[in-house]
Amino acid sequence: MSTDGRLADKRIIVTGAASGIGRAVAIKVAARGASVAAMDVDDTGGQSLVEEISANGGNARYWHTDVTSEAEVQSSVEAATEWLGGGIDVLLHVAGVLFGAGVDIREYPVETWDSVIDINLKGSYLVAKYASRPMLRDSKGVIVMTASGAGVLGGSSSYAYGSSKGAAHGFSMVLDLHLTEHGIRVNDVLPGNVNTPLKVAAERQVAAAKGDEEGLGEMLDSLVTPEGVAEVYAFLASDEANYIRGSVRTR
Numbered sequence: 083m084s085t086d087g088r089l090a091d092k093r094i095i096v097t098g099a100a101s102g103i104g105r106a107v108a109i110k111v112a113a114r115g116a117s118v119a120a121m122d123v124d125d126t127g128g129q130s131l132v133e134e135i136s137a138n139g140g141n142a143r144y145w146h147t148d149v150t151s152e153a154e155v156q157s158s159v160e161a162a163t164e165w166l167g168g169g170i171d172v173l174l175h176v177a178g179v180l181f182g183a184g185v186d187i188r189e190y191p192v193e194t195w196d197s198v199i200d201i202n203l204k205g206s207y208l209v210a211k212y213a214s215r216p217m218l219r220d221s222k223g224v225i226v227m228t229a230s231g232a233g234v235l236g237g238s239s240s241y242a243y244g245s246s247k248g249a250a251h252g253f254s255m256v257l258d259l260h261l262t263e264h265g266i267r268v269n270d271v272l273p274g275n276v277n278t279p280l281k282v283a284a285e286r287q288v289a290a291a292k293g294d295e296e297g298l299g300e301m302l303d304s305l306v307t308p309e310g311v312a313e314v315y316a317f318l319a320s321d322e323a324n325y326i327r328g329s330v331r332t333r
């Protein structure tokens with residue numbers, strides 16, 4: 083990876099950067115010249131991401147950040163803002179979980195419900211709450227949230243997951259309404275079926291619940307790459323995307 087400059091001088095926070103789509107996003111925007119403040123709870127994955135970006139001539143640093151913890155989000159975003167030189171141009175909020183796939187409504191555990199809603203919905207709100215502060219001060223910025231086709235365009239393998247993503251999509255629309263007039267563009271991405279640990283684990287759980295191992299193979303073969311979806315986030319991070327409003331669906 084040599085940096086190509088398309089996002090030169092952009093100061094970008096990427097959450098969920100240790101794995102899957104977030105990792106591919108962090109690598110892609112760093113390769114285009116952005117400085118990347120990477121956040122996740124998977125410290126091994128986060129550190130290896132930084133090593134990979136640095137080894138290829140990019141600029142990245144990692145902060146352990148549980149997006150459900152207001153104290154951790156605040157301190158990480160403030161430290162990252164300082165490291166980035168005092169401001170944030172772009173927040174790419176990708177962190178999320180899919181638990182409870184294939185579980186019957188009659189058995190769906192409250193703990194699973196609470197944890198998915200906490201990470202996917204409360205996490206989106208907390209990250210936006212703190213990342214928007216320097217953007218509002220500077221009257222400019224870009225916030226890209228991550229929803230899903232699940233809960234927005236159709237159903238989901240998990241009651242809590244689809245519900246959390248429908249709500250995260252609604253939250254993005256509310257952010258858009260309130261922040262656009264302050265020079266902050268808000269988009270949300272609705273990824274399709276992407277080959278990541280989250281998706282593969284969920285499909286395995288669904289297949290096990292249905293006893294359909296044959297269908298599993300076909301489903302896994304049809305998944306698209308995180309790198310392809312990362313291309314969409316990288317474009318949304320760029321000034322060229324300034325005329326894009328609202329939600330973007332991907333493969």
Ligand SMILES: NC(=O)c1ccc[n+]([C@@H]2O[C@H](COP(=O)([O-])OP(=O)(O)OC[C@H]3O[C@@H](n4cnc5c(N)ncnc54)[C@H](O)[C@@H]3O)[C@@H](O)[C@H]2O)c1
Pocket residue numbers: 097098099100101102103104121122123124127147148149150176177178179180201205228229230231272273274275276277278279280281
């Ligand atoms: N893979 C798909 O098909 C698909 C489809 C639609 C939407 N999405 C969404 O894309 C995003 C990325 O998912 P992925 O498929 O790359 O999964 P992934 O599991 O590979 O990556 C998710 C990352 O989020 C991190 N994370 C989990 N809980 C966290 C927390 N409390 N605080 C901070 N980080 C946390 C994980 O450690 C992991 O690194 C998620 O929001 C997911 O819902 C994925």
